[in-house]
Amino acid sequence: EGALPRLPPIDEGPRDPSFVKFRNExxxxxxxxxxxxxxxxxxxxxxLSFGGDYGGPEFQKMWxxxxxxxxxxxxxxxxxxxxxxxxxxxxxxxxxxxxxFPEDFDAFEHVVVTNPAAILREKPSAGAHVIRKLDxxxxxxVNGPGKSQHEAGPNDWVEVKQSGGQRGFVPAADVRSPIDxxxxxxKRKGKWVIQTLIAxx
Numbered sequence: 001e002g003a004l005p006r007l008p009p010i011d012e013g014p015r016d017p018s019f020v021k022f023r024n025e026x027x028x029x030x031x032x033x034x035x036x037x038x039x040x041x042x043x044x045x046x047x048l049s050f051g052g053d054y055g056g057p058e059f060q061k062m063w064x065x066x067x068x069x070x071x072x073x074x075x076x077x078x079x080x081x082x083x084x085x086x087x088x089x090x091x092x093x094x095x096x097x098x099x100x101f102p103e104d105f106d107a108f109e110h111v112v113v114t115n116p117a118a119i120l121r122e123k124p125s126a127g128a129h130v131i132r133k134l135d136x137x138x139x140x141x142v143n144g145p146g147k148s149q150h151e152a153g154p155n156d157w158v159e160v161k162q163s164g165g166q167r168g169f170v171p172a173a174d175v176r177s178p179i180d181x182x183x184x185x186x187k188r189k190g191k192w193v194i195q196t197l198i199a200x201x
Contacts, residue, residue: 004105004138004163007112010096011083019092019185022192023080030076035065038072043186043193050200059197074150075197078176079183082114091195092185101178105138107201108179111158113137114149115174124157124169131168139175146172148180148199 013019022041029037045054048062059065063072084094093099097112113134121128139160146158152172160175161167179201186195 004110004140005102006136007097007100007102007138008136009083009114010085010100012085013083013092015086016092018187018190019192022185026076026080026194030073030080033073035070038065041192041194043188043195046194047184047196047198049198071150075181076183078150079181087184090187092192094183094185095176097176098178098180098182102138107177110138110140111160111175111177113139113170113174114176115171118170118174120160120162120168120170122168124159126154128169131166134170134174137162139170141177142167149173149176150181 013023026041029041039056039059042056042059044056046056046059047054048058053062064070065072079095082095082097083099084092084096085099087093087099095114097114101107101110101112113136115134116136118134120131120134122131123129139162142159142161146152147156149172154171154173156172157169158172158175159167159169179199181197181199183194184196185192
């Protein structure tokens with residue numbers, strides 16, 4: 001079995017000034033938690049699940065962006081602020097942990113370390129012995145992925161295996177599954193929109 005690779009952050013966004021402008025506006029909407037404005041950034045037929053949930057009313061039902069305890073702002077900030085790649089034609093996939101994940105690894109069985117300061121520990125505890133400092137690695141998950149990154153609290157850990165087979169624990173907030181929520185942005189009639197917001201496979 002070959003060594004597991006690293007996956008440093010990748011962001012092709014700056015190649016297209018119109019996309020950068022759109023993304024900056026969207027990040028501002030997220031920072032302000034401006035639900036009304038958010039709807040201006042969604043495609044009218046936004047794709048929300050593999051079961052065929054589409055459109056603004058479905059988005060409203062699923063995410064309740066006007067509620068104060070909605071998860072949408074955390075979900076979006078983890079995606080929109082984390083790079084991605086252009087996909088043909090006229091699209092951009094984010095975050096990089098999804099868009100740049102190597103095809104020869106099983107997306108169900110691996111996670112990408114997204115925190116540059118992440119540490120692998122012997123036990124699922126912040127005081128446990130340090131195995132090593134992680135370096136934006138791709139790691140194999142031992143017992144299925146833990147909580148989604150946007151739901152991970154300080155006591156949520158994921159058991160992982162390194163390429164040498166050594167096991168350890170990493171905070172769930174420091175890693176991201178390639179099949180966690182991702183966005184496909186699309187440029188339509190000169191305007192960028194969120195065309196897809198989906199998780200799973």
